[in-house]
Amino acid sequence: MNTTAQLPTAERPIEEIETEICTLAGQIAAATARFLTLLAEFDARRGWAGWQLHSAAHWLSWKAGVSLHTAREQVRVANAVTVLPRIAHAFAEGRVSYSKVRALTRVATPHTEESLLRIALQAPAAHLDRLVRGLVRQTRKADNSNTDTDSAGGRWFYDDDGSLVVSARFRPEDGARFIAALTRAEYERTRTDDDGPDTPEPDRTAPAPSNPVPAMVAMAETICAGTTASPVVSPAADVLVHIGPDGSPLDASHAHLDDGPGLDSQTLEAVLCTASVRLIRHGRLGPTIAWDTSQRRPSRTLLRQLVIRDRCCTVPGCGRTRFLHAHHVVYYSRGGPTDLDNLTLLCGEHHRALHDGLFTITAEGGQRFTFRHPDGRGIDYAPLLSGDVDDLSRRYRHIDPDAVTADWSGEPLDASFATDVLLRNWDLEKRRRNTDLATAA
Structure with a gap:
């Protein structure tokens, strides 16, 4: 153990403190690279899905104690780095910080990462952020593709397994409204805290959900809950469950959705647990109907x-x-x-x-x-975290004190010029690759 490291901070030479800070910064970068590698594998294997959390970010927020916004960004970076081997290697060696990698993954591709990594190794993080923002603006292309304007339409039906199948085709303007509604519904569905002075800023830039079904269910719940003051006569406007002639909710032998498939006992119990469901009891002699009036819903x-x-x-x-x-x-x-x-x-x-x-x-x-859990193990609300800085130092003791420090001589950044040069070089490289492919063919 280094005895100088145990001295009070005020008694240690400032050069030693600076060296230890930089060394730890490199070690933290290397450890973060390992952390994100494991996180990407965990996400790819959907290790969080068995617990029915919304995403790996929600699992990370719960288990690792980070804010949901930070967790989303860590998952994004973790998945992006998996296809950028040069950046991943430099990250694992502690030569680029997480902040730089986070910026690089917004624009880097397997064909452009080498040139971007050279800049990241030489420029401070602030310059790299400016450069990336410029590249994002320059590479954003308007969608000029021809839009199919066929008539809108759709249909729905219950499949053989009882699932509801919906297919739809929207006009462009209606489709845009639908996607906007899905995105808002997904945001509301996954929002965990009301905005307040001490609440982390929610992710307001999330794209439309790739799986629209949960958001569509949330939209349906919103409409059903928001229009209870205006009852509709149509049976299709309610979730109606027909139960057997003995009037017992547990009798699944005759239970079925109105004009829909039958329900097994497990599904019936799940449906009956929803407050918006109305029960219809059938008499023994035929289609006699009685509405359920028992106090199932909370007041x-x-x-x-x-x-x-x-x-x-x-x-x-x-x-x-x-x-x-x-x-x-x-x-x-x-x-x-x-x-x-x-x-x-x-x-x-x-x-x-x-x-x-x-x-x-x-x-x-x-x-x-x-x-x-199903095996009887308890589920903690806030799992305890533990760490050992000495173990971190031992594990990554090969990281040099100046590994994470950029090779920058203090020159200013001409962001516009640098952006233009990068885009021109990438375009030339792309043309060269296309020419080589054409020649090989």
């Missing part, structure tokens, strides 16, 4: 108390505040009471995951609940 006062108590989805690691369901821990269909000791808030995805058996909830009494 407005009870629901207000539940929201004040829980504030968000209570599943550890989730924290969503939008489109929440009041879930009966002991199912109402099995005799569970509609009270605060048996109700907890769940988002739509975790509500479905619960009924799919991916985790369990136990009511402990006194409005306390425990969450467990």
Whole structure:
């Protein structure tokens, strides 16, 4: 152990402090590269999906204790670096910092990373940020492709397995509105905290969701919840569940959606747990209909108390505040009471995951609940973190003190000139590759 490193900071030579700071910066960069490599593999293998979190970023925010915005950016960089081997190698050697890699991954491609990496090794992070912003502006191209203007239309039907299949074709302007609505619905669906002075800035630049179904479900929930004051006579305007002649919700032998497929017992219990469902009981002698009038839904006062108590989805690691369901821990269909000791808030995805058996909830009494994996292991709300700076130094002791320091002589950056030179060189290189391919063919 170096004895000078144990001296109080004020007694150590300033040169030693500077050297240790730079050494640690390089070691942190190398450790971060390893961290992102593992994160990219974890995301590619969907290690977070078994817990029904929305993404790897949500898992990282829960497990690693970083803000959701930071977690999203780390996942983006981790996935981008996987196809940039030169940048990844320099990152693993501690020669470029995470800040530089984050900037590079916004514009670098396998064909351009070499020239960008040379600049990153020589320029400070501030210059690299300016250069990348200029490249992003210059390379943004308007979409001049011809748009198909065929008539809009669509259809829906229940598939053989009971799934609802929807296909649609929109006019361009209506399609743009639909995508905008999907993007907003996805933002609202995944938002975890209300904006406040101490709340991290949410990701307001997220693109449209690649999988639109969860956002479409959120849109449907919004419409159903927002139009209850204006009842519609059409049966299609309600979620209607027909149950057997004995009137028992647990009897799945005759349960089915109105004008839709039959429901097995597990799916029936999941459907009955949703407050927006209306039950229809059939008489034994035929099509006699009776509406369910039992107190399955929480009253407005009870629901207000539940929201004040829980504030968000209570599943550890989730924290969503939008489109929440009041879930009966002991199912109402099995005799569970509609009270605060048996109700907890769940988002739509975790509500479905619960009924799919991916985790369990136990009511402990006194409005306390425990969450467990299917094998019985408990699920912590905030897992403890631990680290050892000495282990970091030992593991990356091969990193030189000046590895992460840019080879910069203090010259200013002409961002416009540098951007123009890079784009011209890349265009020439692209033409050269195309010529070589044509010659080889």
